[in-house]
Amino acid sequence: MQAIEVEGLIVRYGEVVAVDDLHLTAEAGRVLALLGPNGAGKTSTVETLEGYRPRAAGSVRILGLDPARDHAALTARVGVMLQRGGVYPGMGPAEALRLFAAFYRRPLDPAELLERVGLGDVARTPWRRLSGGEQQRLSLALALVGRPEVVFLDEPTAGVDVQGRQVIRAVIAGLRDEGVCVVLTTHQLEEAERLADRVVIIDHGRVVADGSPAELVTETAGRSIRFGAPAGIAVSDLATRLGAPVLEVDPGEYEVQAPATPAAVAALTAWLAERELPLADLRAGRERLEDVFLRLTATGGDGGAS
Numbered sequence: 242m243q244a245i246e247v248e249g250l251i252v253r254y255g256e257v258v259a260v261d262d263l264h265l266t267a268e269a270g271r272v273l274a275l276l277g278p279n280g281a282g283k284t285s286t287v288e289t290l291e292g293y294r295p296r297a298a299g300s301v302r303i304l305g306l307d308p309a310r311d312h313a314a315l316t317a318r319v320g321v322m323l324q325r326g327g328v329y330p331g332m333g334p335a336e337a338l339r340l341f342a343a344f345y346r347r348p349l350d351p352a353e354l355l356e357r358v359g360l361g362d363v364a365r366t367p368w369r370r371l372s373g374g375e376q377q378r379l380s381l382a383l384a385l386v387g388r389p390e391v392v393f394l395d396e397p398t399a400g401v402d403v404q405g406r407q408v409i410r411a412v413i414a415g416l417r418d419e420g421v422c423v424v425l426t427t428h429q430l431e432e433a434e435r436l437a438d439r440v441v442i443i444d445h446g447r448v449v450a451d452g453s454p455a456e457l458v459t460e461t462a463g464r465s466i467r468f469g470a471p472a473g474i475a476v477s478d479l480a481t482r483l484g485a486p487v488l489e490v491d492p493g494e495y496e497v498q499a500p501a502t503p504a505a506v507a508a509l510t511a512w513l514a515e516r517e518l519p520l521a522d523l524r525a526g527r528e529r530l531e532d533v534f535l536r537l538t539a540t541g542g543d544g545g546a547s
């Protein structure tokens with residue numbers, strides 16, 4: 242059984258279709274990152290999966306249950322990390338965690354959990370005096386105290402410093418090892434690349450790509466050659482030589498729109514050498530996840546479904 246199964250999900254706000262026939266599955270012991278530009282439908286999707294938003298159509302199963310119908314049963318098994326907030330301003334992390342722990346039958350030990358998220362030293366500091374990064378780590382701890390089997394994390398490392406990010410990454414890796422299904426939404430592609438086993442890119446309420454970070458970048462590997470050279474060089478005869486369009490995509494950054502075969506790369510470097518032009522950079526291989534993301538979401542969502 243998949244931890245999460247979504248089929249044909251549609252979420253509407255009046256006339257606005259925020260989620261449009263979305264299909265998604267997620268496994269236990271895996272970290273799935275939901276990526277998409279602003280307004281893509283990530284929050285609407287996640288809130289529906291959490292059982293806080295009604296759906297217009299489609300089927301959603303979380304641990305085999307329907308989050309709308311079986312909300313109470315799922316609350317005990319699903320952890321939701323909210324963007325800060327949710328804690329009385331005068332309450333310290335230790336007290337907040339003890340309070341939340343009391344809602345669950347088999348909670349984690351609050352003191353141990355505080356150490357795990359690196360808040361042992363500020364256990365008694367009132368919430369309003371915690372730094373943004375500490376508040377964020379407390380939100381994470383609150384989502385985990387009930388030993389959830391599925392966890393939804395909304396931008397878990399947003400506004401967190403480097404050390405704090407490392408703590409959060411380690412906690413997420415630990416959840417995966419314990420067999421928890423982790424779904425995180427993020428705008429930080431590097432974070433998705435680093436943390437997630439699987440990345441699902443959403444645009445206009447639909448899935449436009451789905452795969453491991455490596456699959457997403459290799460799928461598109463070698464479709465073009467990028468090189469850096471002096472800005473403004475005349476590239477029309479290079480295009481003729483290669484039999485493919487050559488564009489200056491940014492000043493001094495060029496793209497040959499042809500497969501990155503050894504012959505094409507050799508012809509390109511020979512052409513530069515004949516003109517004694519320096520080669521600042523040459524990329525014939527993989528795109529970064531960011532390039533994949535921009536390409537898939539820049540054209541109105543028709544960049545190619547998986």
Ligand SMILES: Nc1ncnc2c1ncn2[C@@H]1O[C@H](COP(=O)(O)OP(=O)(O)OP(=O)(O)O)[C@@H](O)[C@H]1O
Nearest residue numbers: 254257258259277278279280281282283284285286
């Ligand atoms: N309460 C609402 N009423 C009307 N339209 C809404 C409402 N909430 C969201 N929308 C619209 O639905 C679409 C999807 O929004 P959603 O918040 O799910 O996207 P998102 O991917 O989470 O965006 P972001 O990255 O900005 O958080 C957007 O066009 C948004 O304007």
